[in-house]
Amino acid sequence: MILGRAFEDKCAKIYYREKMCGFAHLYNGQEAVSTGFIKLVKKEDSVVSTYRCHAHALSKGVPARALMSELLGKTTGCCRGQGGSMHMFSKEHNLLGGYGFIGEGIPVATGAAFTSKYRREALKEADCDHVTLAFFGDGSCNNGQFFECLNMAALWKLPIVFVVENNLWAYGTFHLRAASDPQIYNKGPAFGMPGIHVDGMDVLKVRKVAKTAIARARRGEGPTLVECETYRFRGHDISSEPDDLRDPAEKAQYAARDPIPALKKYMIENNLGSEAELKAIDKKIEEVVEDAVEFADESPHPPRSQLLENVFADPKGFGIGADGQYRFEDPKFTEGTAPV
């Protein structure tokens, strides 16, 4: 959580120093949800997020260096500088983005869960029990794709957990102005899956609920809808600060429930860690983030040749091989190992 917070604060500083441009949607305040869920899943499980994906990427294990380089558009970034803040992908860590459109990640996450089920049933890999976590906000819950996926996930009993990060504000629209039924967890039972509401500012409560939901999916019993009541301390994105629509009293109320000091207090009270140890963690994270910025600063910009790369996996116009012959004549063709 501390890494997430420190990273996002650093992002803001870099943005104001004009090293980063475009969009940056910061996650301050919502760290409990990301940490509470993602730290419970394996490396092979997938996570799909929205444009507010920095913390999800960090929780899933993407190195801070790769993330920072990506934000500065350097070639050492996790997507070689071609994705940016909103499009974080990591095949190694099974982080499937990073989507600019709200609701776009939900069907993709459902597809990843579908793959899990397909591998178990059609490809007969009996031990494939991968779970997918789909993170999205309160605004997405009014989007058609959300309902389509709740329906299909419940219909086909897919191993997915739909995590709603309800921070009450969809850009500048207050949740009550946008949703006919503001209690999002009610939408789960309407489609035949459990809908759970949890205090998203308390990482331990989130973790408890996450455990049940993930275990349910892993057992093959189907999806769960978890609504986490949380709050973002900064604006929708950096360029929309200062945000004047939100009442300072509301902000103060949630700032008092900041998950990081709350967990620190809990740890000290229950003798799970001393003040000195917690300070040491803070310092260590600061060093990690500073190192990430240094690394990113020193990394090279993408070379000109990178502009036209990676549009296709197989750019040559499939069918004709390097030697000008028909590829289907290559005996390795049907194994898919014929050279590109």
Place this chain on the structure above:
Amino acid sequence: MLGAARQKMLGQSLQRIRPMEKVFRSYSSAAKQMTVREALNSALDEEMSADPKVFLMGEEVGEYQGAYKISKGLLDKYGPERVLDTPITEAGFTGIGVGAAYYGLRPVIEFMTFNFAMQAIDHIINSAAKSNYMSAGQMTVPIVFRGPNGAAAGVGAQHSQCYAAWYGSCPGLKVLSPYSSEDARGLLKAAIRDPDPVVFLENELIYGESFPVSSEALDSSFCLPIGKAKIEREGKDVTITAFSKMVGFSLKAAEILEKEGISAEVINLRSIRPLDRSTINASVRKTNRLVTVEEGFPQHGVGAEICATVVEDSFGYLDAPVERIAGADVPMPYAANLERMAVPQVEDIVRAAKRACYRYVSTAAAA
């Protein structure tokens, strides 16, 4: 004697795409007739049996045997895990297909028509086409989006649009449009094996049409190259480019033109993206005149792109302005006679070819 000359011509044109040693095969005994529907069905069947990661998803593909019976028999053969009937949720199931493709499964997503795919176009373009680029090669999307495209008969404006130009302008997609059964088989198999997102635009009205197929086309490894056009008919006076149903119309137009002394070369584009610029340009450099034919709306259409291509690469070779035949610039009307006027017909292609050859006498001048 004429038969031998035609065989030689066929052999020569097929030589461009057949390996050298097969050029002297005799075609009369090997020609089997196959409808486009059967061709697509057999392609799907073979690819699904060769690779267990290939699965078909769409509305009515399973128990209904396919809205146009393209997937007939596949549910019985491969079971409901691999032939999935979806609820009517294009955006949802297209996104699900993309998510599955990220993980190396090879979905074939069927849209009942590409008009319905507009509900899913966000996923086709934003999550499928752009992902390989945005993730710098980490997320490849080996997915095929297929279905009928363009006008059917009397289905009205919302069910008749041709999307070749829309998808053809998007980097990250490969866009194919077959005409004959051999095209359908070869291109669909290539599309399924291709590791990138492919938009496969079929045409409802040719599903039932029968074409001869050679015995090589029936082989289970047969694929056609993506990005290569086919010269359906050789000629020397004017080049006519077309795709899908319009190839049939262009061939008929070429027969009519032959009787009037104009030898037309008909190019079946097969691949809208990547467009086979070299074949088109080589042909224009030979004939010096070009007529582009398409069914879709004229503005920003495929014909516009071909014209720009030829102007960029072969301007000095053009002896006449490029003639562009497209559908009428109106939403498709319902009345049968209006519909016929809104879609290019054989007479329009003949007139355009004559205009390009400066043999057209305008009725106003004659009167």
